[in-house]
Amino acid sequence: MTFSDINFLLIFILIYVPIYVLLPMKIKPYFLLAGSMAFYALNDIWLFPVLLINILIVFISGILEDRFFDKIGLRRFITRFGIVLQIALMVISILFFKNHTFIGVGFFTVQLIGYYLDVYRNNISACKNIVTFSNYVMFFPKVLQGPIVSFKDIESDLKMPDKVSLSKLEKGIRTFILGMSFKIIIADRLYYLWNGVQTVGFQSISTPLAWLSMYSYSMQLYFDFQGYSLMAIGVAQMLGFSLPINFRSPYLSKSISEFYRRWHMTLGEWFKNYVYIPMGGSKNGLKKTLLSLSAVWILTGLWHGLTLNFMFWALTLLFFIILEKTLLKKVFKSERKVVYFFRHVYVLIIIPFTWMMFAIGNIEQMGIFFTRLFNLTSVCTPLNVNKNDYLNYLSDYWPYLIGGIICCFPLMEEVLVKTRIYMTRFISFALFWVCVYMIMKNGNNPFMYINF
Amino acid sequence: MKKIFQRAPLFVFIYATLLFMFFSTQFSRTLQIYFPYFAVQGDTIVAGVSSMADTIEQTLLNPRKASHTVVMGNENEQIALPDVTSSGEVSESSEVLSVMDEPTPTPIYGEPLEDIIAASQPSTYYVEQPVDQSYFNDAVFLGDSRTVGLQLYSGWDNCDYLADVGMTIYDCLDRDISFGDIQHTTAREVLSSSRYGKVYIMLGINECGSNINTYFEKYTEVVDQIHRWQPDAIIVVQGIMKVGAQKSATHPSINNTNITARNEKLATLANDWYIYYLDINEAVCDENGNLTDGYSFDQVHLYAKYYSLWCDYLLEHGFVFNGVRR
Numbered sequence: 001m002t003f004s005d006i007n008f009l010l011i012f013i014l015i016y017v018p019i020y021v022l023l024p025m026k027i028k029p030y031f032l033l034a035g036s037m038a039f040y041a042l043n044d045i046w047l048f049p050v051l052l053i054n055i056l057i058v059f060i061s062g063i064l065e066d067r068f069f070d071k072i073g074l075r076r077f078i079t080r081f082g083i084v085l086q087i088a089l090m091v092i093s094i095l096f097f098k099n100h101t102f103i104g105v106g107f108f109t110v111q112l113i114g115y116y117l118d119v120y121r122n123n124i125s126a127c128k129n130i131v132t133f134s135n136y137v138m139f140f141p142k143v144l145q146g147p148i149v150s151f152k153d154i155e156s157d158l159k160m161p162d163k164v165s166l167s168k169l170e171k172g173i174r175t176f177i178l179g180m181s182f183k184i185i186i187a188d189r190l191y192y193l194w195n196g197v198q199t200v201g202f203q204s205i206s207t208p209l210a211w212l213s214m215y216s217y218s219m220q221l222y223f224d225f226q227g228y229s230l231m232a233i234g235v236a237q238m239l240g241f242s243l244p245i246n247f248r249s250p251y252l253s254k255s256i257s258e259f260y261r262r263w264h265m266t267l268g269e270w271f272k273n274y275v276y277i278p279m280g281g282s283k284n285g286l287k288k289t290l291l292s293l294s295a296v297w298i299l300t301g302l303w304h305g306l307t308l309n310f311m312f313w314a315l316t317l318l319f320f321i322i323l324e325k326t327l328l329k330k331v332f333k334s335e336r337k338v339v340y341f342f343r344h345v346y347v348l349i350i351i352p353f354t355w356m357m358f359a360i361g362n363i364e365q366m367g368i369f370f371t372r373l374f375n376l377t378s379v380c381t382p383l384n385v386n387k388n389d390y391l392n393y394l395s396d397y398w399p400y401l402i403g404g405i406i407c408c409f410p411l412m413e414e415v416l417v418k419t420r421i422y423m424t425r426f427i428s429f430a431l432f433w434v435c436v437y438m439i440m441k442n443g444n445n446p447f448m449y450i451n452f
Numbered sequence: 453m454k455k456i457f458q459r460a461p462l463f464v465f466i467y468a469t470l471l472f473m474f475f476s477t478q479f480s481r482t483l484q485i486y487f488p489y490f491a492v493q494g495d496t497i498v499a500g501v502s503s504m505a506d507t508i509e510q511t512l513l514n515p516r517k518a519s520h521t522v523v524m525g526n527e528n529e530q531i532a533l534p535d536v537t538s539s540g541e542v543s544e545s546s547e548v549l550s551v552m553d554e555p556t557p558t559p560i561y562g563e564p565l566e567d568i569i570a571a572s573q574p575s576t577y578y579v580e581q582p583v584d585q586s587y588f589n590d591a592v593f594l595g596d597s598r599t600v601g602l603q604l605y606s607g608w609d610n611c612d613y614l615a616d617v618g619m620t621i622y623d624c625l626d627r628d629i630s631f632g633d634i635q636h637t638t639a640r641e642v643l644s645s646s647r648y649g650k651v652y653i654m655l656g657i658n659e660c661g662s663n664i665n666t667y668f669e670k671y672t673e674v675v676d677q678i679h680r681w682q683p684d685a686i687i688v689v690q691g692i693m694k695v696g697a698q699k700s701a702t703h704p705s706i707n708n709t710n711i712t713a714r715n716e717k718l719a720t721l722a723n724d725w726y727i728y729y730l731d732i733n734e735a736v737c738d739e740n741g742n743l744t745d746g747y748s749f750d751q752v753h754l755y756a757k758y759y760s761l762w763c764d765y766l767l768e769h770g771f772v773f774n775g776v777r778r
Contacts, residue, residue, distance in 0.1 A: 018467070198749045204605060204756030383757035384605040392604075 036138035062126030141235035172237030179230025187224035583770030590649030661705035691715035691731035696751030
């Protein structure tokens with residue numbers, strides 16, 4: 001049973017949430033901690049002690065910093081040591097323990113570094129309660145794919161969880177169902193399109209299929225990630241916590257920089273607070289701005305993975321963001337409708353291109369894919385192409401593709417989470433049952449039920 | 453308070469739904485683990501009913517056969533060519549065959565296939581030699597997703613394909629498939645109503661988890677059935693294409709040891725008369741007997757560009773009527 005298995009998540013919630021809700025306030029933090037620990041321990045028992053020791057180290061360093069608040073040298077040493085330790089742990093676990101990585105080690109590291117820096121800068125006072133602190137670090141709804149929360153934002157919730165009210169519980173369930181639908185109904189279906197294209201091999205796909213698969217992958221990535229984030233927010237809501245939202249209909253953005261203010265917002269926020277602003281930000285002249293931007297994007301590339309394609313991806317984005325801040329600045333100031341239209345088109349072309357760099361780990365394969373996108377037969381000869389392959393894929397996947405396009409607009413979030421009419425309940429039920437049906441029919445784990 | 457009562461049914465319902473879901477998913481999983489013959493794949497129940505029936509039949513109804521199998525022990529000979537064929541019968545039937553100069557196999561209704569195989573051991577009607585694409589004008593390919601791949605990427609549109617993703621030897625004749633412009637049909641309908649010169653089969657990767665003897669018996673049955681429908685056609689049994697080294701090392705059933713064992717059995721079906729065996733692994737495997745690294749994304753299906761290897765192998769190994777019985 002793997003951690004990312006949605007069945008597991010559902011069972012966990014099914015047993016856990018009702019008990020949690022019924023427990024008295026005083027016991028809740030301990031029960032939450034037990035739940036989070038169980039989540040990690042079930043995932044990988046061997047790394048669990050390392051995790052606990054790591055949390056203890058961070059906790060003690062925080063207290064030490066508070067205790068010796070006037071000894072700047074010592075505090076600086078502790079902070080630097082702590083950050084280096086966290087990064088080292090992340091890199092080691094990614095490079096050497098491929099089968100035993102913490103789930104969501106990147107998210108974990110980023111939050112602890114944020115904590116170190118916050119304490120060092122006196123933005124917060126260090127947490128004095130080990131249970132509260134462990135709950136912050138290990139809070140199980142968010143371990144998998146965020147959202148990334150700073151200690152400051154969740155501290156009050158942790159110390160004094162909101163009283164669980166039925167309306168909040170219902171909202172949590174609705175948010176969870178929406179996230180699950182995004183993941184199960186759209187992302188997990190579109191996964192097969194991209195998988196199919198990879199199985200065929202990029203050298204043998206037709207140009208229309210290359211474009212189709214590029215857009216399909218872009219949607220798959222969004223709904224997978226957004227789905228997980230919404231599920232995390234929903235579960236947290238059921239438990240009486242409020243987590244920040246992670247996406248705000250990013251594909252409706254009008255520039256690349258705007259896109260990344262609306263895509264994985266909590267990571268962007270983190271980089272803004274702990275890298276961009278400390279390095280000068282946008283208030284100290286263009287040179288500083290560009291320098292801090294470069295630092296942010298190189299680090300973002302490294303954070304996503306230590307392979308070349310992520311660096312490629314990040315640098316391309318950096319290029320376009322710099323372009324927007326310099327050459328395109330004047331154009332972007334215009335408020336004419338035509339300009340808006342072309343800005344949308346620009347985002348919807350550039351972003352999927354960059355996702356292809358993100359998705360294809362092998363640089364040579366990436367090159368082949370791009371030759372197929374533009375049908376550059378002279379650069380790379382296509383082999384055994386089936387001219388009508390895109391029609392086959394369209395006939396198989398059109399419902400999910402259309403559903404995906406509709407859900408790129410904030411419609412579903414508006415209907416299901418924000419409004420409270422009876423229709424929304426009905427839709428929630430319907431979606432829930434569709435998800436149940438799909439899980440039963442196809443299985444959640446793509447490798448478990450696949451047919452040849 | 454009123455509000456709480458208003459909403460209570462909602463949560464009872466959601467909770468009940470979650471409970472239902474939990475038990476149903478768990479239940480289906482448990483079923484799959486402990487009762488593999490109920491393994492549910494998609495909408496159809498595969499690898500199941502027949503294997504159970506066969507096992508029961510073998511152990512309960514026909515104890516002699518079952519004990520025979522156990523005593524033989526040797527993996528390669530678990531279904532040995534049976535002792536029912538006496539030497540007299542063999543010589544008699546081969547005499548009959550030797551006077552024929554056309555390969556019109558006698559109808560074999562009711563006769564065990566083994567008799568035919570045994571009877572026809574020393575004869576050769578077709579010789580293996582390179583052919584061109586027109587050779588496949590009267591051919592049909594029966595198979596799973598790999599044959600679907602062949603259909604899509606071989607570029608051969610002069611032959612027919614009865615192929616579907618997830619097809620197994622157990623359901624290949626009755627599975628709902630599309631065929632040319634026909635949306636819904638079955639291989640049974642097509643094979644029993646049209647005439648083919650060659651029937652190529654590759655099935656077995658999906659049912660790697662099922663019992664090897666049941667698999668082989670079912671395969672024999674299907675080949676036998678096809679021969680009754682297509683008495684003039686040659687049936688080419690293609691060995692199951694192997695999987696990549698990594699998949700082979702990690703998957704409990706879809707691994708090359710298992711595939712090789714099955715292929716060795718399939719090879720025994722060849723009778724040098726109307727059943728021939730081909731192993732395309734010669735064309736796509738490395739020296740360790742694994743699907744060559746880099747030929748496949750998922751270690752199971754060839755990249756589209758490497759379907760040519762399969763095609764070329766089939767072209768190299770055509771079966772051309774010889775007419776002379778040696």
